[in-house]
Amino acid sequence: MTRLVLLFGIAVASMAIASAAQCTGQPFGTSLGSFNGVAAYSNCYPTFDSNTENPAGTGLEWQCVEFVRRYYAQVYGAPLSKSNLGNANQWYNNYTQLGLERFANGGSTAPQPGDIITSAGPSGSNGHIGIASSVSSNQLCAVMQNWSEGASDINGSHCMSLTKSGSNYFVGPFDASGQYSIQGWLRWPGSTTSTPATMTYPPNGSTLSGSTVSFQWATGSGVQQCFLYVGDAVDSNDIYGQSEGTNTSATVTNLPTDGRTLYVTLWSYISGGWHANNYTYTAARIGVTPVPAALWYPTPGSTLSGSATFEWNAGTGIQDYFLYVGNTPGANDIYGQGQGTSLSATVRSLPTDGRTLYVRLWSYSGSLWYYRDYTYRAY
Numbered sequence: 476m477t478r479l480v481l482l483f484g485i486a487v488a489s490m491a492i493a494s495a496a497q498c499t500g501q502p503f504g505t506s507l508g509s510f511n512g513v514a515a516y517s518n519c520y521p522t523f524d525s526n527t528e529n530p531a532g533t534g535l536e537w538q539c540v541e542f543v544r545r546y547y548a549q550v551y552g553a554p555l556s557k558s559n560l561g562n563a564n565q566w567y568n569n570y571t572q573l574g575l576e577r578f579a580n581g582g583s584t585a586p587q588p589g590d591i592i593t594s595a596g597p598s599g600s601n602g603h604i605g606i607a608s609s610v611s612s613n614q615l616c617a618v619m620q621n622w623s624e625g626a627s628d629i630n631g632s633h634c635m636s637l638t639k640s641g642s643n644y645f646v647g648p649f650d651a652s653g654q655y656s657i658q659g660w661l662r663w664p665g666s667t668t669s670t671p672a673t674m675t676y677p678p679n680g681s682t683l684s685g686s687t688v689s690f691q692w693a694t695g696s697g698v699q700q701c702f703l704y705v706g707d708a709v710d711s712n713d714i715y716g717q718s719e720g721t722n723t724s725a726t727v728t729n730l731p732t733d734g735r736t737l738y739v740t741l742w743s744y745i746s747g748g749w750h751a752n753n754y755t756y757t758a759a760r761i762g763v764t765p766v767p768a769a770l771w772y773p774t775p776g777s778t779l780s781g782s783a784t785f786e787w788n789a790g791t792g793i794q795d796y797f798l799y800v801g802n803t804p805g806a807n808d809i810y811g812q813g814q815g816t817s818l819s820a821t822v823r824s825l826p827t828d829g830r831t832l833y834v835r836l837w838s839y840s841g842s843l844w845y846y847r848d849y850t851y852r853a854y
Contacts, residue, residue, distance in 0.1 A: 500624020588748020
């Protein structure tokens with residue numbers, strides 16, 4: 476058997492024997508680091524079951540449920556250690572015995588830092604649980620024990636996707652294979668009173684005035700410090716990333732002035748976790764004249780077979796591309812799809828009856844779309 480399928484989340488019961496060679500992490504009992512003052516330890520034991528209770532009464536060393544119990548006792552003063560809930564796969568259904576609130580994955584309540592993220596795991600497993608350490612617009616990161624037995628268990632780099640559809644929130648599984656899907660999140664009552672900081676200037680969605688901008692925000696409540704990101708993608712900091720402490724503004728210099736979309740993330744540290752508010756802006760356009768991309772292959776006017784890979788140059792000052800193929804100029808009844816920053820697109824199932832095909836390549840710069848038109852002959 477493999478460890479990831481069967482061996483997570485046991486709390487008090489014994490566990491089937493696994494070969495010590497299956498664990499490639501740090502030796503049993505090694506400190507992996509800490510989050511919010513609570514340490515995590517490796518459970519790389521020959522059987523992944525030490526049968527040794529933590530003297531604090533938080534469970535077997537060093538299972539995932541032991542870390543969660545110990546974290547909630549130290550951070551929230553929650554008496555989870557006094558309730559024997561068994562394995563991780565039992566926590567979601569037994570939440571009332573722990574005095575916790577429960578929110579379903581796919582429900583209308585978003586997860587927040589400090590929530591207990593639960594998974595029943597695949598059939599025959601003991602499930603897995605962890606603590607949400609940060610939440611942004613597109614991912615949730617968690618800290619835990621008894622997963623990789625390495626630093627990624629506790630340094631906040633174990634992240635799952637977070638998507639919102641309508642008013643509902645969906646968190647992806649703990650693992651890449653999808654066996655440890657998320658049931659939902661449990662929350663200590665009263666832990667939602669704090670609110671993260673919010674950007675007040677410049678207005679969200681506006682065009683920036685130049686290469687130097689003063690970002691300003693409202694403090695929120697319960698916020699201990701803020702961190703500001705500016706980047707070329709959501710939650711990235713390739714342009715700017717710095718702790719702002721308790722300040723309510725930051726002046727960012729050397730911003731791009733080519734009309735691109737800029738992504739700003741304002742992080743707030745509250746009760747041991749990071750909360751994010753996301754914003755988008757259009758960079759100022761100074762000294763840049765956009766040049767739309769141009770198709771160079773297949774040669775405009777040539778005959779296409781049943782499929783074709785269209786290729787184009789980057790243009791100048793262009794951030795996004797969109798390709799149309801249609802039966803009339805500017806139409807997309809055959810194909811119409813955004814290409815992001817890609818410089819090629821393959822279009823399949825083209826007509827083969829000799830008709831004229833009209834191709835339009837759109838180029839986005841700043842807040843405007845530009846296009847070039849081409850014609851081809853179907854085979």
